[in-house]
Amino acid sequence: MANNEARKTRSFMGTMVAIAWSFIGLRRKRDFDEDVGGLNPVYVIIGGLIGTAIFIAILLTIVNMVVP
Template identity: 55%
Template sequence: MDDLKQATHRKASFLQTMRAVLWSFVGLRKGSEHESDMAKLNPVHVIIAGLIAAAIFVGVLVVIVRTVVGQATG
């Protein structure tokens, strides 16, 4: 229980967390950067940033598909 409290009080800002999550979506991370991030990222921020990034990704895919399908039928 104490570990969970310590994890949620880590020092990384939400912007740093979002950057780490976006790099993980791309899959281009150095091992040393990953280890450094894991020591300072707040797990709650990681979950929220992951959900936001996934929603944006799905939204972009929907827009691309609608654009392609609209041009094909129009």
């Protein structure tokens, strides 16, 4: 991408998709390059908190199912 081109910011759902792929560690370099400068920091923080809460809830559910 050329320096003089305006970077397009991602929507909230686009940011959530980028964060979801990042949580599982599967990102193509091209997608990462598109994300740089195009993610809204507020959306990233909100998405990170939501993702962390879901991850903890899944872990607690698994532990409660295994431990009687």
